[in-house]
Amino acid sequence: MNSKFSIKDLDLYYGDFKALKGINMEILPNEITAFIGPSGCGKSTTIKCLNRMNDLVEGCRIEGSIHLDGHDIYDPAYNVNELRKRVGMVFQSPNPFPMSIYNNIVYGPKTHGITDKAVLDDIVERSLKQAAIWDEVKADLHKNALALSGGQQQRLCIARCLSVEPDVILMDEPTSALDPISTGKIEDLVLELKKDYTIVMVTHNMQQASRVSDKTAFFLTGEVIEYGDTYTIFSKPHDKRTEDYITGRFG
Numbered sequence: 001m002n003s004k005f006s007i008k009d010l011d012l013y014y015g016d017f018k019a020l021k022g023i024n025m026e027i028l029p030n031e032i033t034a035f036i037g038p039s040g041c042g043k044s045t046t047i048k049c050l051n052r053m054n055d056l057v058e059g060c061r062i063e064g065s066i067h068l069d070g071h072d073i074y075d076p077a078y079n080v081n082e083l084r085k086r087v088g089m090v091f092q093s094p095n096p097f098p099m100s101i102y103n104n105i106v107y108g109p110k111t112h113g114i115t116d117k118a119v120l121d122d123i124v125e126r127s128l129k130q131a132a133i134w135d136e137v138k139a140d141l142h143k144n145a146l147a148l149s150g151g152q153q154q155r156l157c158i159a160r161c162l163s164v165e166p167d168v169i170l171m172d173e174p175t176s177a178l179d180p181i182s183t184g185k186i187e188d189l190v191l192e193l194k195k196d197y198t199i200v201m202v203t204h205n206m207q208q209a210s211r212v213s214d215k216t217a218f219f220l221t222g223e224v225i226e227y228g229d230t231y232t233i234f235s236k237p238h239d240k241r242t243e244d245y246i247t248g249r250f251g
Contacts (some may be wrong), residue, residue: 001028002029002069002070003026003028003067004027004028004029004065004068004069004168004191005025005026005027005050005066005068005168005198005200006026006027006065006067006070007023007025007026007046007049007064007065007066007144008020008024008025008026008064008067008087009021009023009024009045009047009063009064009065010022010024010058010062010064010065010066010116011062011063011064012045012054012061012063013060013061013062013063014057014059014060015059018222019045019222020042020044020045020049020223021221021222021223022064022066022223023042023046023223023224024224025214025217025224025227026200027200028198028214028215029198030041030189030194030195030196030197031194031198031199031213031214031215032049032180032191032194032199032200032201032212032213032214032215033199033201033213033214033215033216033217034199034201034202034203034208034209034212034213034215034216034230035200035201035202035203035215035217035219036049036203036204036206036209036216036217036218036219036240036245037219037220037225037245038220038245038250039204039216040099040222041219041220041221041222042219042222042223043109043202043219044172044173044202045222046171046173046219047101047170047200047202048170049062049066050066050068050073050168050170050200050226051083051084051087051088051089051168051170052073052074052080052083052084052086053089055080055117061094062074065130068083068086068087068167068168069167075216077120077200083100083163084106085112085235086166086167086168087166087167087168087170088161088162088164088166088168088169088170089161089169089170089171090154090157090158090161090170090171090172090174091157091172091174091176092171092173092176093102093177094150094153094154094156094157095155095157096145096146096148096156096157096160097145097222098144098145098146099144099145100141100142100144101137101140101142101143101144101145101148101156102124102127102141102142102162104145104156104159105123105127105128105156105159105160105163106120106123106124107125107160107163108160108164109123109163109164112164114178115192115210121232124141124163125138126162127159127160127162127163128156128158128159128196129157129160129164130193131156131162131189131203132155132185132189132192133152133155133156133157133159134190136152137152137156140190146202149182150177150178150179150182151178151179151181151182151183151185151186154174154175154177154178154186154220155185155186156192158174158186160211162193166197166248167197168197168199168200169192169193169198169199169200169236170195170199170200170201171199171200171201171202172174173203173204174186174190174203175187175203175205176199176203176204176205176206183205183208187208187211187212188214191212193221194214199212206234206246209230209234210230210234211243213230214229214230215227215229215230216228216229216233216234217218217229218233218237218239218241218242218246219247220245225239225241225242226238226239226242232248235245
């Protein structure tokens with residue numbers, strides 16, 4: 001099977017500091033790939049390379065290559081706006097725009113030139129249904145999104161990400177600010193979404209990684225120590241450091 005993302009010899013520098021060291025990884029389509037490891041080990045930095053969010057960080061420099069469906073996303077000719085449409089991002093804390101639920105969802109499609117009200121209405125319904133929140137909000141689409149609960153706000157942010165029909169969804173600790181019930185809803189949702197999307201998720205929650213992901217990468221001090229099938233990583237890791245982290249000896 002062809003990889004969705006192919007990461008080769010990726011090094012990343014913030015000024016003189018080398019934050020990522022020789023990352024090599026193939027991320028397959030329609031799988032959930034979890035990035036685990038202690039704080040500051042390079043998980044979020046790596047995920048932000050996949051839609052070039054690190055371009056926005058001053059003094060950030062990348063060596064190596066990342067290909068999406070065979071195309072080098074760091075090629076100067078690659079359209080970054082198109083990349084960010086194809087590779088959506090859901091952040092750690094829910095961050096709905098301070099506007100109505102409806103306008104949160106149509107914001108992206110409108111920026112990509114869709115203006116037909118009937119089309120936008122359909123996108124809103126489809127996206128909210130995909131994010132498993134339609135039934136909770138369909139009567140309140142013109143209510144301010146900030147009035148929703150934290151868990152609902154995060155599902156709204158997922159719906160907003162889905163509204164522009166991405167190929168890939170990046171999730172940077174999407175449940176760390178949520179209660180267990182909301183976390184469970186997001187995990188169920190992620191498992192449902194992988195039928196149609198490729199998902200890469202940074203998580204501090206080892207149980208979450210073992211429950212939802214197909215592949216797991218263990219990061220330590222800017223390197224990938226071990227990457228493979230989640231079951232293998234959690235049941236018979238090859239590297240002592242992976243075992244020590246998973247069993248709670250450090251991190």
